[in-house]
Amino acid sequence: MDSTASPKARTAERVDLGRPFHRLWASTAASNAGDGITRTLLPLLVVAHHPDPVAVAGLTAVNMLPWLLFALPVGVLVDRMDRRRIVLGSNAVRAAALAGAALVLAQDRPLVLLYALAFMLGIAETLADTAAPAMLPRLVEERHLERANGRLSAAQIVLGEMAGPPLAGLLAGLAAAAALATGGALYALAALLLVSLVPLAGTGRAGPRPGGTNPAQAPGDGPGGAVKDRGGVLQDIREGIRFVLRHRTLRLTLAASALCGLVFSATFSMLVLLSDRTLGLSGTGYGLLMAAGSLGAVVGSWLVPRAADRLSTVRLARWSLTASGVAYVLLGAAPNAVLAGVALAANGVFIMGWNIPVLSLRQRLTPENLQGRVMSVSRLCSWGTMPVGALLGGLLAEVLSVPAVFVVCGAVLTAGALLLLAPLRDAPDGP
Template sequence: MASATSPGTRPAGGAELGRPFRWLWGSAAASNAGDGITRTLLPLLVVAHHPDPAAVAGLTAVNMLPWLLFALPAGVLVDRADRRLVLLASNAVRAAALAGAALLLAQDRPLALLYALAFVLGIAETLADTAAPALLPRLVDERRLERANGRLSAAQIVLGETAGPPLAGLLAGLAAAVALAAGGGLYALAALLLLGLAPLPRTAGAPRPKAGGGLFRDVREGVGFVLRHRTLRLTLTASALYGLVYSATFSMLVLLSDRTLGLSGTGYGLLLAAGSVGAVAGSWLAPRLADRLPPVRLARWSLVASGAAYAALGAAPVPVLAALALASNGVFMMGWNIPVMSLRQRLTPEDLQGRVMSVSRLCAWGSMPVGALLGGLLAELLSVPAVFVVCGTVLAVGALLLLAPLRDDPAGPRAEPPPSRPTDLPDKG
């Protein structure tokens, strides 16, 4: 697909991604740090006052529920509205919600209020995580999408998954209100940084958002585009499979660490750190490999290799080999995520970016609760290590079968969006 932004608004190439991307990256870094704090803090608050496994599980379910309820409508909103403003508003809502929670939860912490906070944060996250990747193709040159996605992924891993959780524990040790306020401050900073990103003019020739149309019609248009496009359809199916495998194995990782490898809590933390280090390395390596390899080929074999790494993790007899398998899997995970995300952004017309991203998130995230249940069932029927071996094998074989029909160059015949109505005219000039 041709680049969506006029040449005057983006760098023509080279290593520099441009000032607009730097504003977006700074905002994403702040919001990812906020994610790392809040995702760790909320379960701690529930456990401290409601030490019931069902209460903790309920918090996770409430926080993830917006992805099932609002993912597709969020894609419609992102395509109809200014994506920069959607992203800014979602961060502002999270900042306000956490500031209010810092006041309301200073003394008493009723479970209903914690659930309400998790639900509001989940809705805002649904909008933010749909708007950001849909906005990116307007900010950077099409040839630089892998590099831009790699830098955003690195910020998510380092700040959201590595630095955020221990920082949340440290702040919670001081006071829950302090930790909540810190998370809110980071989201507020993320919103403020987006003010440095100037409003983007509409792309010449792009259809106007169909604000007067029905929600279900717009959802059908986005889902229909994905179903008609073989590359998008098959890669999204593979993403759903990956979501199943990831959640099945991750839900059992703590048991593998404790029962099979005999690691302490600190050892488990180091095991997770090995995976994060591998993912950071992969976020640096994947864009460089994408410069030399067709993206479909890179994604296909990375997914196969990720399956092999999961199987190796289950078969690892000692912690060092398990850590190496997790680190390798982190590299391969980025070798899949980054080129596939960039490929979707390239193949999707400007006016459908939000809806295609929302379908992508729904496929990947919607399969995770099912995967967690399957992981527990497999562990009961077989063993904890067998979960990793079986799931890894299924992922490797599934990746080969699903992605084998795709050509290395996906820019061949593809589905086009339905023709615009006569009233959907491009901007003049």
């Protein structure tokens, strides 16, 4: 029986996940700190020079557009190449892009250049964030996936969403070029930390998972997951999509992820305006508001692996996503910054209650030679929908109001989570 089929009996003691994982963790921490700075700084630059809801939403849409355009071919690339080099190269590209932007945008900040930078960073992110999760099942034992994903999520939240945004607000108050250069230096550090990690190839060079466990091989695979006859890119893409579509649990959780991505993007693209116009906060206050949500997510990243020891993966994920929708509604209805921060903190806990179990579930159910492609389909569903969500958020704000975006989207997420995940029970490993 798959370990996700029933409440886990694993103990809650601290587990040493090994040096390769720690190297990946350190690199992820550095790159997420860079993410926190750039994702906070770019909207602030747009608001300062182009204070229009559609222009602000457009930045998020452009940044997430590469997931819609390139997610599927990137999954093939991740399964064919050394995943470590993909992550390393992506961080190096982001470091160079921000170093150049620090010089170009020091004086003039036209919208087209801000959009171009966001798009370039989005392409690099598509590569890195598909390859890194596909590496994880090769670095840790299957039974420790929730803990490994939880620790990576904690690093992402603490540095990318708690430390990064306030630091970006502080640096932006001094000089935008300094903030961009700092983000570039962090990406460069992330690349350097992966140099000494052993190569982690995709299909054809992959060995057994830690602990000796291997998922079922896909048709056409040889021993150890090596492909006997590799087809073209389109054939590889179709193979990954077929695997997902034939698996009911993957189908339904990916549909829920698509809805979650739409809601997250619609609300996140408007958060800077909610902070500025509705709550009357400064740039630093906006960073602190984001940090409140991140604090809840840190708590969630600690609680969720422990909750997964006692609850089934499906049940934990279903009710966490439902509660996240309620938190969005409360955020939109919050009359002041304190209550908005509480709502964001609660949402952070619930988002981790969805993300960690579902990511671990996909890693556990996917054969080694399909990890990159299944991850790319997952990212396409959850992040590829974000450009659409960002634009919808801007349009809803124009038609209704900025707070209404959060209320409407939260209600839709709550209803959608209950409907989409209702057919799943506690045995998610069947087709």
